[in-house]
Amino acid sequence: MRQILSRSTNGPIGMIAALLALIIVFSLLNPRFGSVENLQNVLFQVSVPLIIVVGTSLVIQMGSIDLSVEGVMGAAGMAWILLSPNTRLETDIGVWAWVVALGIGLGFGLLTGAIYAKLKVPSFVVSLGTWYVGLGVAILLYGNSLLPSLTSETLARWPTRLTLGLPNSFWLAAVVLMVGVLISHYTRFGRGLMAIGNNEPIARSNGMPVDRYKIAAFSVAGTLCGLAGILATMQLGSGSPDIGFGQLFVVIPAAVIGGTALSGGEGGVLRSALGVFLLIILNNGLVLAGVDPDFQSGVFGTILLIAVIAVAWPQRGRLKVAK
């Protein structure tokens, strides 16, 4: 019984069952939930957190945490829009805007990773610091002048335009997710991260380049946050330092609900992605069912609580250490 319970709550089958149950309940509550437009809407909303969660999972798998998501998104998004066709500056550098913005994300990731791995400052603290630094860069770029809006129709429409019936932003997220899954399952780097999360001293004594892997994981996470910042800015159509507001509290619960243990060495990119779907569908369904938005964070919190307790229950033990 215990084994069945642990398998069903830990494995993706339990997650998929929960997702299906939600979809059925919400479709009964409001027929508009199951409409094609709403499904496209859900896929549109899901794409930004889906991109972030790939990086977040890689970092959590090795037992660290990356809190800098919202700051890096703000900095990269502001840099991107100021270098793309916009209402404020005449500095349109085309594709290079992407390179610069992704470079900013990569830079923040490298910085976090290097301070964490080389100076041995806990990742929680470093990424808390880079969160503020990123936000500060975004606020300085935003300045006091007028709101920068995208003037290029092609760019502003791109995220919502449909390709094969699905919005482009979802295709982008799907590609990132696939690459993330391949990296974490089939490369030395991906398996190495899992090993570090499981037992760092053993990974180190086996000659694994632990520090390099740590820096690389944070760099991937930073770059993906940069990409998410660009996509979110494009979706909004204008720049804002707060473009990433609230994303951190979607992606971390999503990873945890997906069974990625915060102590590291467990979980996976795909399961975290299912967690993102679960939370976004829940949010969308609650809105359509007419639930007061005030209750949203409470419902999120309750589900997170039930999920973590269900995951941890079978693994309880007298001598278990829980931080």
Add this chain to the structure above:
Amino acid sequence: MTQNTTYSPDLVTEPRQSVDFLGRLRHMAGWHTLAPPLVFFAMLLVVGIFNSNYLGPLGISIATASAAPIMLVALGQSMVLNIGSIDLSNAAISLFGAILLALALPPMGVGALIGVLLLLTVIGAINGAILAYTHVPSFALTLGTLGILQTAALVTSGSETIYVTENRELVTSLYNTKMLSIPLTFWLGVIVAVAYWVLLRLTVIGQTMTAIGKNESGALLSALPTKRAKIVAFAISGFTGGLAGLVIVSQAGSASASGLGSALLLPGIAAALVGGTSISGGLTNPLNIIFGALTVAFVPIAIQAIGFSAQAQSLVYGVFIIVVVALTTTRTRGLVIK
């Protein structure tokens, strides 16, 4: 966590180890207890050079008033960090407490204060009990209770600002009365800090908490009451959160889910860390958190005094946290840093 700095007195009897022990002790005692006040006074000096007006009675009363709620939240947080866990819900507890106080003060007076503090202590204890009995990671657990408390704050206040209509002077006097041009709210924080210092250094339950933070398996195998200590630590975090709520109401005369005190979580954690608390547990000094909170509250004032634009605030904040923690963090060989 895996940090094994032992302070057993019998080490001193062995000469070879005693040198090592003394050196380590000097290093720990010197740096960890001195860094937070040094950082604060260095900042004060810099601000004084640029603009001495900020060091007058008015400047001091503004800085200490804004440090008071941060300090109380940070003190609660540090007790939880000390056992190696984290309480993401404690700032939400203080906001919920502030709203309950603003609602209950007019009809009930002092009874409201006692009732609310009791309730919040119980909420904290429930967090601790879930942690102790289900072995859920505290980060995920308190993230969940954070969401629930946010909804509770929104629903009880009806998403509106609650003004304290009667019995107002009961709480506002705490903010308006000043000793040495420092409001009583700040002195309340100082008293709490001293009390927690005594609790951690001189009582069995306090030592048990530190033992859990240093080495939880070791504490378990030594048959220490780890469950009870965890519940007490989280209950203290809830109680201190309630005191922070009281300070918020006394400062604003009102409470709302998005008003004063709605963004205390991160400054609270930052103040605990700048005050020398280790995020991996087993190391905290409540007295230094006074300086940690003052530093965190003083950064925006310092930035303006030096002449940076207010927009540079978060950037300086971020760099500051990283630098201070990088300078004060412990790096024992072989220690696993998460």
